[in-house]
Amino acid sequence: xxxxxxxxxxxxxxSPIHKMDARIKILCAFYFIVLLFVIRNPVQYAVITLFxxxxxxxxxxxxxxxxxxxxxxxxxxLFTVIINIFMxxxxxIFELDIFSWTLSITKEGVVTGIYMLLRLIYLVIGTxxxxxxxxxxxxxxxxxxxxxxxxxxxxxxxxxxxxxxxxIRFIPTLAEEADKIMKAQTARGADFxxxxxxxxxxxxxxxxxxxxxxxxRRADELAVAMDARCYHGGKNRTRMKQMKMxxxxxxxxIVFFVLSAILAIAMIAF
Amino acid sequence: xxxxxxxxxxxxxDEDKYLVIKDLNLHIERGSFTAxxxxxxxxxxxxxxxxxxxxLPSGGKVYVDGLDTSDENMIFKIRSLAGMVxxxxxxxxxxxxVEDEVAFAPxxxxxxxxxxxxxxxxxxxxxxxxxxxxxxxxxxSGGQKQRVAIAAVLAMEPECIILDEPxxxxxxxxxxxxxxxxKMLNKTKGMTVVLITHYMEExxxxxxxxxxxxxxxxMDDTPKKVFxxxxxxxxxxxxxxxxxxxxxxxxxxxIDLPEDIINVQECADAIFERLK
Numbered sequence: 238x239x240x241x242x243x244x245x246x247x248x249x250x251x252s253p254i255h256k257m258d259a260r261i262k263i264l265c266a267f268y269f270i271v272l273l274f275v276i277r278n279p280v281q282y283a284v285i286t287l288f289x290x291x292x293x294x295x296x297x298x299x300x301x302x303x304x305x306x307x308x309x310x311x312x313x314x315l316f317t318v319i320i321n322i323f324m325x326x327x328x329x330i331f332e333l334d335i336f337s338w339t340l341s342i343t344k345e346g347v348v349t350g351i352y353m354l355l356r357l358i359y360l361v362i363g364t365x366x367x368x369x370x371x372x373x374x375x376x377x378x379x380x381x382x383x384x385x386x387x388x389x390x391x392x393x394x395x396x397x398x399x400x401x402x403x404x405i406r407f408i409p410t411l412a413e414e415a416d417k418i419m420k421a422q423t424a425r426g427a428d429f430x431x432x433x434x435x436x437x438x439x440x441x442x443x444x445x446x447x448x449x450x451x452x453x454r455r456a457d458e459l460a461v462a463m464d465a466r467c468y469h470g471g472k473n474r475t476r477m478k479q480m481k482m483x484x485x486x487x488x489x490x491i492v493f494f495v496l497s498a499i500l501a502i503a504m505i506a507f
Numbered sequence: 508x509x510x511x512x513x514x515x516x517x518x519x520x521d522e523d524k525y526l527v528i529k530d531l532n533l534h535i536e537r538g539s540f541t542a543x544x545x546x547x548x549x550x551x552x553x554x555x556x557x558x559x560x561x562x563l564p565s566g567g568k569v570y571v572d573g574l575d576t577s578d579e580n581m582i583f584k585i586r587s588l589a590g591m592v593x594x595x596x597x598x599x600x601x602x603x604x605v606e607d608e609v610a611f612a613p614x615x616x617x618x619x620x621x622x623x624x625x626x627x628x629x630x631x632x633x634x635x636x637x638x639x640x641x642x643x644x645x646x647x648s649g650g651q652k653q654r655v656a657i658a659a660v661l662a663m664e665p666e667c668i669i670l671d672e673p674x675x676x677x678x679x680x681x682x683x684x685x686x687x688x689x690k691m692l693n694k695t696k697g698m699t700v701v702l703i704t705h706y707m708e709e710x711x712x713x714x715x716x717x718x719x720x721x722x723x724x725x726m727d728d729t730p731k732k733v734f735x736x737x738x739x740x741x742x743x744x745x746x747x748x749x750x751x752x753x754x755x756x757x758x759x760x761x762i763d764l765p766e767d768i769i770n771v772q773e774c775a776d777a778i779f780e781r782l783k
Contacts, residue, residue: 373603374602374603374604374607402601402602402603403601405603406600406601406602406603406644409643409645410597410645413645454598455595455597455598458593458595458598458599459598459599459600459601461556461561461593462591462593462598462599462600462601463601463611464561464586465559465561465586465590465591465593465660466586466590466611466612466615466659466660466663467583467586467587467612467615467616467663468611468615469583469615473617474614474615474617475613475614475617475618475619475620475623476610476614476620477606477607477610477613477614477620477623477624477627478607478610478620479620
């Protein structure tokens with residue numbers, strides 16, 4: 238069971254979004270996030286809402302997978318909304334006196350709160366679409382390519398991508414090992430399941446220490462094996478799989494251009 | 508193919524100096540299949556790591572195809588000539604997909620993408636793993652993983668392949684898969700193979716067996732000649748193949764059997780012959 242962990246929860250598919258070049262997709266996701274933070278009026282929000290609904294539909298990914306990403310965010314979402322509702326100065330619509338302290342809900346607060354909520358939800362959905370439709374390998378390759386111009390300012394683009402690839406590769410291996418150690422400890426009377434959170438956290442120590450030691454040993458052996466196959470960083474390295482842009486990337490460009498234009502018009506007109 | 512000249516390797520300094528390999532002269536012929544035997548700590552893995560410049564000699568020289576392993580400019584050439592497969596299949600895989608794993612070495616060597624593709628397809632076919640090209644290594648069995656590791660080394664188009672206990676972590680069927688692949692590489696592709704092992708049955712498959720103990724070569728001959736000297740092999744802390752052991756015991760009891768039996772079939776035939 239623990240073997241089936243996949244990072245990024247990639248869902249294979251055949252949609253136009255799946256077929257896009259990872260580099261373009263990452264850049265689009267970034268651009269989308271920027272757009273989310275420059276829009277400010279209701280019409281623009283309506284446009285973005287329609288857009289994201291269209292993207293979800295287009296990706297062919299079931300809505301439940303996309304909404305799953307929101308679950309761990311629930312607390313942050315709620316917290317942001319509450320802070321915004323109570324802390325934004327403006328015309329009060331509701332006031333509550335607690336001792337000598339006045340808690341007031343303002344009209345502006347409610348509006349900003351809702352906007353903030355929508356922004357964060359769309360942010361999560363937008364990035365989920367990226368990770369759900371791009372395999373981790375394509376994602377790391379895309380990141381390497383996007384970061385490569387920054388090598389001039391000493392950003393280790395290849396090394397970052399390599400580390401991510403190896404991390405992804407070792408997740409199942411280490412998960413399996415954690416499982417094994419856990420069973421070995423359970424067989425000797427360790428208890429991982431009962432007791433308070435503190436107790437359970439403490440019970441994890443005899444699991445984590447051997448796991449760590451073994452991870453270092455593996456890293457050492459892997460380094461030798463990579464050396465033996467002539468690995469010497471990103472210099473003069475070629476790739477078997479070349480990234481190719483397709484017509485879908487051009488469509489994506491057009492879609493985002495149109496979206497930006499509509500948003501710009503909405504900003505001036507309303 | 509591989510030649511060592513007075514090779515020695517030491518850990519530690521001055522007084523604590525511990526010699527793992529002592530003044531070793533060895534020549535591994537092109538196209539041969541050599542097994543290096545030795546018990547744990549005999550220095551056999553250390554020796555293997557000298558063959559492709561992962562470790563550099565503290566004394567003497569190692570030449571691969573005439574190239575000195577201590578020559579830094581030649582190191583990638585040397586490593587692609589003498590590929591190495593390691594013991595733990597999980598700890599030598601870099602990529603999350605079999606075909607990317609095989610592509611790793613030629614990518615490092617800067618080979619043209621189309622040529623990499625061709626090499627990957629060919630190497631996966633050689634080890635009979637073509638249908639797993641798109642699989643994650645974690646979903647393969649131990650024997651399959653080691654075959655992928657062999658393909659990953661073959662993708663450099665080496666002339667020699669060094670395997671450092673490639674079967675130590677495998678189950679018997681995985682072990683067979685790997686040994687069969689190695690033998691096939693040697694017989695049909697003419698690949699020079701150096702197999703480091705402590706399984707006698709595997710060593711018996713080779714053309715030449717080198718018994719290594721305390722950093723020195725104790726025996727160096729064909730498997731038949733080596734294993735027929737049962738006492739001498741045992742003195743180094745190793746076992747002989749079970750059949751050899753049996754023949755040895757029978758001979759001691761005065762039953763006349765040939766001395767140089769090293770595999771089950773030969774043994775069965777010889778005993779059958781005697782009983783007739």
